[in-house]
Amino acid sequence: MTDAIIDPVAFAELQENAGEDFVRELIDTFLEEAPPMLAELSDALGAGRAEAFRRAAHSLKSNASTFGAATLAAMARDLELQGLEAATPAALAALAQQYEAAAAELKALRDA
């Protein structure tokens, strides 16, 4: 995939609609909220809680697309749609890696 980690058009639109200062705060909120979602995905996978798994993937998808993190959103969406049965620890590891990349870029945008 050659997609940008954070789609600049979507991010600029968010800034325009909500205000740059507000988006800085919103990034902080996302950086606090996303790690528990990733943890919930692993826990749910280990414990076989399909509904919790789907819901955590759904939330992550929704927030990722808010910031224009298109690849992260697409990966979370796949997990949401395919569900627990099709999920593997490797897929979760890839998701976590993509989150780290998106988080780093969002931090850079926040501090720019």
Add this chain to the structure above:
Amino acid sequence: MHDTHHAPARLLVADDNKVNRLLLTRSLELQGHTVASAPNGRIALEMLRDGGFDLLLLDMEMPEMNGFEVLEQLAADRALRDLPVIVTSSLEGLGNVVRCIELGAEDYLAKPVNAVLLKARIGASLEKKRLRDQQKELVRRFATSEVAQDLQQSGFSLAGRRVRGSVMFCDIRNFTALVESQAPEETIELLNTFYTLMFDAINGHGGVVNQMIGDGLMAIFGAPLPLADHAGAAVRAALEMVELIDLLGAERAEAGRAPIRVGIGVATGEMVAGYTGTQQRATYTCIGDTVNLAARLEAHTKVALRAILVDAATCAELGDRIVTERLGPVAFRGKALPVEVFAVPCGAPVAAQAGG
């Protein structure tokens, strides 16, 4: 000058996701509304039952009580079932969207929510709520309390009754060309402004808008509440509508936008009036020749190149209080005999409202 923007409203955002909740709250506050938020359906419902909210923005995926359960509870609650609900969700599948609408949601917006669309939908929902509140108020005033309560509970179709009144149809001219000449957001904005202005003029003269039809509307004067001078009221409303549209057109011309014009038809006579509709959407409406004639007159404004056309009965009731101009008989489809058509010149002197 009329304020064409919607008054600020009190909105509730229900979403378990903190990022979504903050962002939606922020967008709505930037639009001038007062916003409260709830992290799940159960708390949202408690807040709604405490009262005072004009509209709910509802996420579907929530712990404790999800959006579907909230919609079901609202539909079963007499005090809350008319509350407009806009579902904001990233639910997968068209089936879920349909289910929301079937459960009574006004509208569905996919996440991330587009700010322009959000504004337009909220404006439309609040306007529709205003209309429904007005209808409820009319039910309350015109029916005995037992009937009104029964009606609100069951939404049954009230046996029609014969009334004498005036019917108005109004339509934006060349709407299709207008739509093609501007961005969709502008069209939505224009329609919102149009309806706000028209409702204001019609209500101000004692009429009731009972139907919005694409780019037009139908209004009744003289039912469900009797109105002493329904023909005069309808024509005065029509004149005010044309005046407002002229002002709007002048504003648009200054902004370099395409002009806007309306055509209005008014007919007076007997009709059968009553309530129809479902439990959640009772509508007062009229049927009969008078209604058909008003619609034909409105359509004929395109041919006659006049803004306001009325029938002979309306003209007779106006007497010499409002100047009319006889255009002669016109053969309308569905009418065995030609119909006398009269134009009401805009800007014509209007005598003070008759005492009554």
